[in-house]
């Protein structure tokens with residue numbers, strides 16, 4: 001049996017991501033850019049606390065896995081700038097999350113570094129819903145990525161597709177979102193600004209295409225750039241977690257994109273170990289070229 005998200009789950013993901021995004025814009029105004037550490041911590045913790053409270057109210061009984069709700073984080077950091085000297089709300093305990101039917105996987109602030117840099121627009125809020133789909137696994141069924149500084153939210157919808165919400169001109173306007181195909185002979189590949197994997201440079205040299213590497217912060221902003229046609233692919237390896245990709249992958253798949261590990265295997269979520277260190281997102285017509293190129297680079301290095 002395949003379990004779908006109900007219509008409301010898509011709306012909840014989009015509303016919560018957009019609202020956390022508005023809150024983060026206010027945090028930037030309130031804290032300013034002079035102390036980057038204070039701005040990052042305040043943003044991380046305020047967005048996390050908002051999402052935990054909103055999910056508890058809107059979806060009581062659902063489990064939550066948030067970047068900021070890990071015990072290592074929740075145990076050590078007081079609520080930055082909020083006046084309350086207490087640790088952030090913790091995630092659902094692993095034993096409960098791993099047997100739950102519904103798990104929200106959220107990154108309250110993806111691209112924390114870029115959030116703390118004045119003028120940068122490449123940071124995001126991620127809200128995804130994973131649902132159990134049989135006894136031994138499940139899948140992402142809804143997701144939203146807010147790009148608050150760009151006035152955009154990319155989200156799944158109840159038809160099984162994706163849409164783009166523009167909130168910059170009064171009432172939000174929605175349009176269908178489909179991943180565009182790349183121009184013939186060219187490929188723009190988004191990479192991390194601060195941790196671009198070395199093998200992507202080798203991949204660029206090896207492909208028989210005019211390749212441009214485009215540094216962008218935040219996994220959500222990079223995958224959104226693929227869906228918006230600003231780049232053609234996102235390739236990453238060397239480390240990442242489920243919350244960094246769950247919501248953008250939910251939207252990307254609904255928008256017709258290819259999303260997998262760099263060896264072509266499936267991206268699986270709600271695992272005991274939330275590490276999900278590598279990812280490829282692109283138009284389906286580029287997938288085999290990129291997967292073959294990545295394999296060749298890997299073989300040449302080993």
Ligand SMILES: Nc1ncnc2c1ncn2[C@@H]1O[C@H](COP(=O)(O)O)[C@@H](OP(=O)(O)O)[C@H]1O
Pocket residue numbers: 067107109110111112113191192193194195216217218219237238239240241244
């Ligand atoms: N090697 C690595 N190990 C762990 N996390 C990584 C990583 N490279 C990127 N990430 C995470 O992936 C997100 C996007 O990174 P980047 O902008 O460099 O592409 C960031 O999330 P956060 O900003 O939520 O911490 C970052 O922490």
Ligand SMILES: [Mg+2]
Pocket residue numbers: 067107109110111243244
């Ligand atoms: Mg992240």
